[in-house]
Amino acid sequence: MQAKLIAIIEKYTKDYAIVPYIEGQSHIVFCLPYKPYKENATIGYIDAYYRVSNISYFLTKEIVAELNGNGFVAKVEKRHIYKNIAVKSGLTSPILSGLTAHSRYGTRIVLGLILLDGSFQKLSSSALECLNCNKCQEACPNSVIRGNAFEQASCIRQLQEDGAKWDLKYLDVQRMGNRIIGCDICQKVCPLNAEIGEVEMPPKLAEMLDIDNFIAMTSKGKSACTELIEFIGYNYLRPNKLLSIGLSVAINMNKYNSCELVNELTKSENDIVSNNAKWYMRMSEE
Numbered sequence: 316m317q318a319k320l321i322a323i324i325e326k327y328t329k330d331y332a333i334v335p336y337i338e339g340q341s342h343i344v345f346c347l348p349y350k351p352y353k354e355n356a357t358i359g360y361i362d363a364y365y366r367v368s369n370i371s372y373f374l375t376k377e378i379v380a381e382l383n384g385n386g387f388v389a390k391v392e393k394r395h396i397y398k399n400i401a402v403k404s405g406l407t408s409p410i411l412s413g414l415t416a417h418s419r420y421g422t423r424i425v426l427g428l429i430l431l432d433g434s435f436q437k438l439s440s441s442a443l444e445c446l447n448c449n450k451c452q453e454a455c456p457n458s459v460i461r462g463n464a465f466e467q468a469s470c471i472r473q474l475q476e477d478g479a480k481w482d483l484k485y486l487d488v489q490r491m492g493n494r495i496i497g498c499d500i501c502q503k504v505c506p507l508n509a510e511i512g513e514v515e516m517p518p519k520l521a522e523m524l525d526i527d528n529f530i531a532m533t534s535k536g537k538s539a540c541t542e543l544i545e546f547i548g549y550n551y552l553r554p555n556k557l558l559s560i561g562l563s564v565a566i567n568m569n570k571y572n573s574c575e576l577v578n579e580l581t582k583s584e585n586d587i588v589s590n591n592a593k594w595y596m597r598m599s600e601e
Contacts, residue, residue, distance in 0.1 A: 316386075317435055323385060327378050330417070332404035332439035336430065342392065343378075343429040344400045346407070347371050348420035351499060352516040359524040359564050361546055362497025363514070367425045369548035375427040388432035397426040408442035412451040412501040413465035416443040421508035443507055451501035456490035460501070471498040478556045478587040479563035481594045488563050495524070495560050496547055520546050526565045527572045533558035534576060555585045562591035571599035 324331055324343060331345035349367040354360060375391050382389040392400075398415050401407040407415035407424070414422040418441045452460040457474075459466040467473055471491050479488050491498075502508055516524075523529060523543060532539050533554045540554055551557075562577065577599075580592035 316433065317437075319385065320382075320387065320431075320435060321437065323381055324378065326381075327374060330406070330420075330441065331437075332401075332406045332441075333431075333435045333437040334400060334404040335434055335436055336400075339432065339434060341431045341433060341435040342400045342404070343389075343431055344397070344404050344406055345427045346401070346417055346420065346424040347374070347427070348417075349423050349425065350512055350514045351423065351502070353513045354493075355516065355521065356493060356568075358493070358521055359495045359526050359529055359561065360493050360497070360499075361495050361520065361524065362499050364423075364425060364499075365496055365547045365551065366545065369545070371425045371427045372548060375429060378427075379429055382429070382431070389429050392428040392430040394428075397428045400428055401426050402442070405439040406441050408444055410445035410451075410505070410507070411447060411449070411463070412455075412460055412505065413467070414502070416445065416507050417441050418443045421511055422502050422505060423508055423511050446506055448506060450504040450506065454500050454504040456492075456500065457487060471500075475560055479560040479591070480587055481563055481566070482590045489567060491563065492567055493526075493564050495529070495557065495564055496551060517546075526561060526568060526570050529561045530558065530565060530573050531576060533561055534580060555583075555588055559585070559587040559591045562588070562595050566591075566595055566598050571595070574599055 328345045331343060334342050336342045347367050349363050352363045379389045379391055401415055402409055407417050410416050416422050417424050457469045457471060459469045474487055474491060475496060481488055536554050537552060540552055544552055577592045577595045581589055581596060583589040
């Protein structure tokens with residue numbers, strides 16, 4: 316069965332490990348590499364991670380389906396334990412920024428995890444040790460990396476999850492800059508990623524991330540945002556949250572070309588959208 320299991324997994328990826336979980340169950344953990352987009356200060360920014368995360372989601376389901384069709388019992392595992400299992404298996408190692416690193420891809424990876432009935436093991440030695448150079452700590456705009464601790468609540472990514480509330484976190488939101496989903500600063504300065512390189516942002520995404528286009532699109536609801544799914548996945552397609560972040564980004568970029576629309580948004584039933592729209596209008600008058 317082990318040989319059959321490995322043959323199925325290796326149809327999809329060579330970057331994986333299998334590690335015992337509890338008695339009678341095992342984990343299959345794998346990673347998909349990606350290259351970050353080149354940043355463009357004139358438009359908003361969405362990290363390339365999220366496009367590959369969306370690919371990983373469907374790939375994991377495909378592997379699970381094939382395993383279940385070939386005599387195994389498998390299911391997609393909970394996301395919050397991905398990093399712990401990847402480290403336990405030897406596939407990655409933890410680093411100071413709270414991420415994990417692979418020997419060939421640095422931190423530019425997306426992890427997938429499958430829970431499998433049966434006792435199997437194929438450990439990896441693809442981990443890349445942190446250099447403890449403190450570059451990520453020095454570069455972080457919100458100082459969330461302190462010694463060996465990672466303060467998630469202050470991370471720009473968490474700020475985005477909160478909807479970029481100008482009324483509560485004014486200075487923090489300023490530090491968010493043009494970032495709509497993802498931050499990437501700690502990964503950009505990490506020496507483990509020095510050889511990874513960058514790629515151009517897909518033109519379709521770049522067009523949507525023109526901040527005025529983005530505000531107009533997200534203000535119309537989910538049906539107007541479906542082309543974003545390719546780049547962020549369905550779970551992140553939350554128009555009010557994206558709209559509120561887009562308004563914050565427009566203020567950070569000092570772009571106020573959508574005043575007529577945003578003035579209407581001040582009446583939104585969503586408090587964060589309404590508050591951010593009001594702030595946008597006040598800043599546009601200065």
